[in-house]
Amino acid sequence: MLPLVSNRERGFAPGICAALALACLLAAAQAQPALVAVGPQYDTTHVYVATADMDALVSSFVATFGGAASKRGVTNIAPVPSSTAFQAVVTPAGLLSVFAFQTPIPYPFGEERTGYLVTDMDQAIKAARSAGAEVMVAPYKDPIGIDAIIQWPGGVKMQLYWHFKASINPPLETIPENRVYVSPDRAGSFVHGFVAFSGGKILSDEKLADAAEIGRAGEAYRRIRIASLFGNMLVLVTDGHLPYPFGRETTGYEVHDLNATLKKATTAGVKIISPPHASAGRISAMIEFPGGYIAEVHTLTSADARAADAK
Numbered sequence: 001m002l003p004l005v006s007n008r009e010r011g012f013a014p015g016i017c018a019a020l021a022l023a024c025l026l027a028a029a030q031a032q033p034a035l036v037a038v039g040p041q042y043d044t045t046h047v048y049v050a051t052a053d054m055d056a057l058v059s060s061f062v063a064t065f066g067g068a069a070s071k072r073g074v075t076n077i078a079p080v081p082s083s084t085a086f087q088a089v090v091t092p093a094g095l096l097s098v099f100a101f102q103t104p105i106p107y108p109f110g111e112e113r114t115g116y117l118v119t120d121m122d123q124a125i126k127a128a129r130s131a132g133a134e135v136m137v138a139p140y141k142d143p144i145g146i147d148a149i150i151q152w153p154g155g156v157k158m159q160l161y162w163h164f165k166a167s168i169n170p171p172l173e174t175i176p177e178n179r180v181y182v183s184p185d186r187a188g189s190f191v192h193g194f195v196a197f198s199g200g201k202i203l204s205d206e207k208l209a210d211a212a213e214i215g216r217a218g219e220a221y222r223r224i225r226i227a228s229l230f231g232n233m234l235v236l237v238t239d240g241h242l243p244y245p246f247g248r249e250t251t252g253y254e255v256h257d258l259n260a261t262l263k264k265a266t267t268a269g270v271k272i273i274s275p276p277h278a279s280a281g282r283i284s285a286m287i288e289f290p291g292g293y294i295a296e297v298h299t300l301t302s303a304d305a306r307a308a309d310a311k
Contacts, residue, residue, distance in 0.1 A: 006298035009085040013127070013150070015216050015239065021146055027263060035198075035229070036118040036119050036120060036127055037117075037118065037119075037199070037228060037229035038118065038229070039169075039171075039229060040175050040176070040230065041078045041095070041170065041171055041172050042117035042169055043115065043117065043176075044088070044094075044095040044097045044114065044115045045097070045114055045176075045250055046096075046113060046114060046115060046137075047096055047291070047293045048100075048101070048110045049098060049099070049156030050291065051100040051136055053292075054087065054100045056269060056289075056290035057289050057290050057291040057293060058089055059268065060265070060269050060289050061089055061091065061096060061289060062089065063265070063267070063268035064261060064265040064270060065091035065093040065251070065255075066092050066093075066262050067090050067091030067092060067093075069087050069088065070087055070089075071087075072085055072087045076142070077109070077142055077147070078106045078109055079108050079137065079140035081103075082098045082104075082143075083101070083102040083103045084100060084102060084103075084108050085100040085101075085102065086098065086099055090169060092172055092173035093172065093174050093253045093254065094174075094175075094176035094253055097115055108136055108137065108250065109120065111157050112149050112157045112159045113156070113158055113178070113180075113250040114158045114178055114251075115158070115160075115161050116160055116161070117155055117160070117161055117167075118161070121139050121146045121148065121160065121162045124160050125148060125150075127148060127197055128150045128160070128197055130196075131152060131192075131193040131194070132153060133150040133152050133197065135148060135150055136150060136151045136157060137149035144163055144164060144165070144241070145162050145164050147160070152190050153186045153190045153193060154180075154183065154189070155182075155186075156181035174255065174256075175232050176252060176253050177208065177231070177233060177252040177254075178230075178233045178234070178251060179236065179250060179252050180233060180235050180236065181236045181247045183237070183238070183239070184239070184261060187222070187224070187235065187237040190235070191235060195226060197227075198229065198297055200226050200228025201226070201227060201228070202224060202225070202226055203225040203227050204223075204225045205222070206224075206277065206280075207220075207222050208220040209221055209223035209280065210280065211276065213279050213280070213284070214242060214247075215242065215246045216241070216243070222236075223235070223237070223280075224237065226250070234252060245274060245286050245288070245294050246274075246286070248294045249286060249294045249295050249296045250295075251295055251296070252284070252297070252298060253295060253296070253297045253298070254297075254300065255297055255298070255299055257299060258284075258285065258297065258298065258299035261278075261297060261299075262285060265287055265297075268287065269290055270289050270290070272286070273288050273294070278301065281304075282299060282300050282301055283299050283301055284296055284297065284299075288303050
């Protein structure tokens, strides 16, 4: 039964409702994490290799996708004493940060999959925590900026970084996708948190996607596509029964002509470890660069796929 309301109380009800509505809106606004992304041309895949493999990896990656590499340097990227050779690789299809440690790798470095440039580190950490991430490595200064490592439900680790002096990278010709494998137990929490943090949107959530895409022909799995200012993300929800090399790749690169790209790659010493396969408006293959870096590479074949990836 609804409570009785006197005429006097009714006179104040609209004002009370308006005040409550405003309070709810303010609370919702405060609950939304600040948008801290800069752009996908500043997002980089982290690759750890042996020093002996560094030149071959960098040169083969540039031969495959174009672009150029920075001059190699040796520095400490961690908050504890350590030393690593480092090169940044900028291509029209995406970026790499290549590390060859000269000392034992301090924990949890090497487990983070990507580095995302943010507009403000304090805001980014607050936003990540608000969205459900935990801070694995608290913010610290490196030679050129401030870094931190966060972890999302499902164990997905990524670096956040901010530079003292702003860098200016050219726009990418195609946006790579961060390929994230998670279990059904944590997929919902991960997607909800990352979408909130990134200010992104879910482009599609296919509950019965063709599992031939992950080496299991004749079966189905759940595939979620997310787009944000950080770039594209492909969430692959699986039971973990993954034939090699699926699950080992961290990034998928879009190219205009897959056959031409694979030809350039193999000429540069890259191995094709899963042959081209057509599904869901794309043809994709898995390749392995010198040093063991595994990546997916694909060409979009349908107007619908191109439109979805352009959003």
